[in-house]
Amino acid sequence: MQIKTVFAGFGGQGVLMMGYSLAHAAMNEGLHVTYLPSYGAEVRGGTANCTVAVSDEEIASPVASQPDFIVAMNGPSLMAFQTRIAPGGAFFLNSSIVEGRPNRADVTVFEIPAAGIASELGSPRVQNVVMMGAYVKATRLVSADTYLKSLKSILGGRKKAAMDVNRKAFSAGYDSID
Amino acid sequence: MKKVFARPTSLKDTPFHYCAGCGHSITHRLICDAVDQLGIRGITIGVPPAGCAVLAYNYFDFDMLEAPHGRGCAVATGIKRTLPDRVVFSYQGDGDLAAIGTAETFHAANRGENITVIFINNAVYGMTGGQMAPTTLLGMTSTTSPPGRSAPLDGHPIRMSEILARLDGTAYIERCAVNSPQNILRAGRAIRKAFQYQMDGAGFTLIEVLSQCPTNWKMTAAESCRWVDEVMAKTFPVGVIKDIGKGEKHAD
Amino acid sequence: MDKILISGNWACGEAAIRAGCRFYAGYPITPQNELTEYMAEHMRQAENGTFIQAESEIAAVNMVLGASAAGARAMTSSSSPGISLKQEGISALAADELPAVIVNMMRGGPGLGNILPSQGDYYQATRGGGHGDYRTIVLAPASVQELADLTMEAFDLADAYRNPVMILGDGMTGQMMEPVVFGKPRPRRYSEKYVLKGCGAGKSRFVRGLILDALRMEEHNWKLVRKYNVIAQKEVRFETFRTDNAKLVIIAYGIAARIAKGAINRLRDSGYRVGLIRPITLWPFPAQILRDTAERIGNFLVFEMSTGQMLDDVKLALDGRARVSFYGRPGGVVPTPAELAKAIVQEYQR
Known part of the structure; x- marks a missing residue:
């Protein structure tokens, strides 16, 4: 098993945090994992993406030429990555913001109105965690329990209230898909 | 009979290789006098340059670490930060300090590195055979400014001491000369004072020495001593350029 | 820990x-x-x-x-x-x-x-x-x-x-x-x-x-x-990977060796007998293991994210003992295991 996911969106949407938290959870599940952020001049234009490779054996290349999953937090991300996704892969679209839909018939599409759900929770910033709720449920790469524990340890010393809203966001995303 | 003059103990008993009339050997001796007087031979680490003084470790009888050309202040920084209670000085010529090593010198001074620089200004690259230095005077001939240094073509002589004095990290900067007994005594006091400042943690100290180079100036030793006063000191006036006051600790 | x-x-x-x-x-x-x-x-x-x-x-x-x-x-x-x-x-x-x-x-x-x-x-x-x-x-x-x-x-x-x-x-x-x-x-x-x-x-x-x-x-x-x-x-250090019974050996270091492993795993699944020698010390270069390997394997492919620099050391080490080919992607291109696998197959069949 080797699964590669690309997380992409605007700067400020918490895209790198999504990848980092997944990588953390995968590590805590005892899996091999590599997290690769985009860096340098590439991230100065206001977009961000990162790649997470999760595997039960040593990870060869950290680069995803054909990602299994793509989490697109905005429209440009969908456009940028839809040609690269592996046949049989899955898109996770932030459907409150992403208007287009993939032009690929050979992939699954999950539409999660993450930005909307986060706004309803009164905290637009947690749209990334809403998305992770849906992602974790659909991919089963890591358990919800491991993910939340990892998220808590990443947030570390921050206020308990912050973790509470993140927990709510995760549950809302988790329950948003079947 | 009372002994009034002797070779400093921190100066090795080795004949200098420098040309007759050269200012290096006098300055070497002044440094050793200061080291002896302050009793710091055992805790002094010197950094010699590339250039005529590259063999300074043949004369100084204390620990020395060679620096690549121009990097004296960077190397001295590395030593001093690792061993803050040692007395660390770099010994640099004008090309070393004010051309290839300008950045290292400027930034060590700006950081207020608690080191001392002995800056030998003889207005010429000596070791390589008399090329134009950053401190070569306007109109002065050299092997790379044969018609004389021309401001539009070659720029102006750099007054490094005055520039460094403007930096907040510098504590004490004085320009001296070693062309007369009086100037030599004064230069010796300045070097001792700079080391004392360093021992007091005052910050960056630099003593510029107008140093005669009769060989490349194509003069006799006596002529070169007069030339320092009559010509060189007009562009590079001797005296204290900056002094924050003794014992005044450099701000953390 | x-x-x-x-x-x-x-x-x-x-x-x-x-x-x-x-x-x-x-x-x-x-x-x-x-x-x-x-x-x-x-x-x-x-x-x-x-x-x-x-x-x-x-x-x-x-x-x-x-x-x-x-x-x-x-x-x-x-x-x-x-x-x-x-x-x-x-x-x-x-x-x-x-x-x-x-x-x-x-x-x-x-x-x-x-x-x-x-x-x-x-x-x-x-x-x-x-x-x-x-x-x-x-x-x-x-x-x-x-x-x-x-x-x-x-x-x-x-x-x-x-x-x-x-x-x-x-x-x-x-x-x-x-x-x-x-x-x-x-x-x-x-x-x-x-x-x-x-x-x-x-x-x-x-x-x-x-x-x-x-x-x-x-x-x-x-x-x-x-x-x-x-x-x-x-102080020579290296890693060998699936070189047993190999017909072609890839030489790659650093991140390129990771990509090579990905390619090798794919190719092994398809029946290609390929392996990897990964120098960990680039100097001193692990020349001896290359020479030893050349006693039983005659086909080497050097893979670098450059136009071919370690290639020289491989050739010096082998000194004509085996066939050496090269695949490189300089300039910041990180090739995929699939792309490398294609290049390997070409050389494998020679």
């Missing part, structure tokens, strides 16, 4: 501090800024630790020279263009026989190039890089864990041979995060007699590379060579 998720740049910094590095000087350059930033925060917290943001890479390496002579475990880091600037200091460290660790997170070149992962500095790293007859030990990690381990080891090797050691990573090794368990550093073994700290009441010393007398300079050169010969004999 705790496993933590950490980037290569941070892991390198943390491993250095754990190994007792107490002097770091550096200058910002992508893609290794996180290492400098890590040191800025953590070196200052370490007991007697010094961090200096230098005015240039040249100043940084010369500060390291001073600190090393004064007895500190010292390190500097940069990326390709900055490493070019450091060569003056690396040559001086080698001449003076001073230990130091230099990290190069390579990016695309020549010139300013770009900031993407590349392996174009192999020649520079393994041929000394600066002027004069000298060598640096070059360690090429392929994972963040290995980067952490080799960083610790680099300090021990630098001390043992009083010679600069280079960690040769790339933009990806520095940027990517992987789980790491930090090993236990060995206690430092470095004789006080080499430390320049003021002569006290004793005899003064000088540390220098300038030796004007030709015969004495020659003797210094041969002395260094004798040391390099010991290193070449004792």
Whole structure:
């Protein structure tokens, strides 16, 4: 098993945090994992993406030429990555913001109105965690329990209230898909 | 009979290789006098340059670490930060300090590195055979400014001491000369004072020495001593350029 | 021991501090800024630790020279263009026989190039890089864990041979995060007699590379060579991967070796008998294992993210004993395992 996911969106949407938290959870599940952020001049234009490779054996290349999953937090991300996704892969679209839909018939599409759900929770910033709720449920790469524990340890010393809203966001995303 | 003059103990008993009339050997001796007087031979680490003084470790009888050309202040920084209670000085010529090593010198001074620089200004690259230095005077001939240094073509002589004095990290900067007994005594006091400042943690100290180079100036030793006063000191006036006051600790 | 998720740049910094590095000087350059930033925060917290943001890479390496002579475990880091600037200091460290660790997170070149992962500095790293007859030990990690381990080891090797050691990573090794368990550093073994700290009441010393007398300079050169010969004999490190019964062997190092493993796994699944030799020390180069392997396998493919530099060492090692082909992607292109697999199949069938 080797699964590669690309997380992409605007700067400020918490895209790198999504990848980092997944990588953390995968590590805590005892899996091999590599997290690769985009860096340098590439991230100065206001977009961000990162790649997470999760595997039960040593990870060869950290680069995803054909990602299994793509989490697109905005429209440009969908456009940028839809040609690269592996046949049989899955898109996770932030459907409150992403208007287009993939032009690929050979992939699954999950539409999660993450930005909307986060706004309803009164905290637009947690749209990334809403998305992770849906992602974790659909991919089963890591358990919800491991993910939340990892998220808590990443947030570390921050206020308990912050973790509470993140927990709510995760549950809302988790329950948003079947 | 009372002994009034002797070779400093921190100066090795080795004949200098420098040309007759050269200012290096006098300055070497002044440094050793200061080291002896302050009793710091055992805790002094010197950094010699590339250039005529590259063999300074043949004369100084204390620990020395060679620096690549121009990097004296960077190397001295590395030593001093690792061993803050040692007395660390770099010994640099004008090309070393004010051309290839300008950045290292400027930034060590700006950081207020608690080191001392002995800056030998003889207005010429000596070791390589008399090329134009950053401190070569306007109109002065050299092997790379044969018609004389021309401001539009070659720029102006750099007054490094005055520039460094403007930096907040510098504590004490004085320009001296070693062309007369009086100037030599004064230069010796300045070097001792700079080391004392360093021992007091005052910050960056630099003593510029107008140093005669009769060989490349194509003069006799006596002529070169007069030339320092009559010509060189007009562009590079001797005296204290900056002094924050003794014992005044450099701000953390 | 705790496993933590950490980037290569941070892991390198943390491993250095754990190994007792107490002097770091550096200058910002992508893609290794996180290492400098890590040191800025953590070196200052370490007991007697010094961090200096230098005015240039040249100043940084010369500060390291001073600190090393004064007895500190010292390190500097940069990326390709900055490493070019450091060569003056690396040559001086080698001449003076001073230990130091230099990290190069390579990016695309020549010139300013770009900031993407590349392996174009192999020649520079393994041929000394600066002027004069000298060598640096070059360690090429392929994972963040290995980067952490080799960083610790680099300090021990630098001390043992009083010679600069280079960690040769790339933009990806520095940027990517992987789980790491930090090993236990060995206690430092470095004789006080080499430390320049003021002569006290004793005899003064000088540390220098300038030796004007030709015969004495020659003797210094041969002395260094004798040391390099010991290193070449004792410090070769490499990994072999699925070379048993292989018909074609790939030679790749660092991140390229990871890509090669991906390609090999795919090809093995399809029945291709391919394997990998991964040099971990680029100098000394693991020539003997190549020669030994050539006794049973006649087909080698060198894969580098460059136009072919390690290729020379492979050819020198094999000296005509086997067929050697090359696949390279310079300039910051990171090829996929599938792409490499295609190139391998072409050579496999010859």
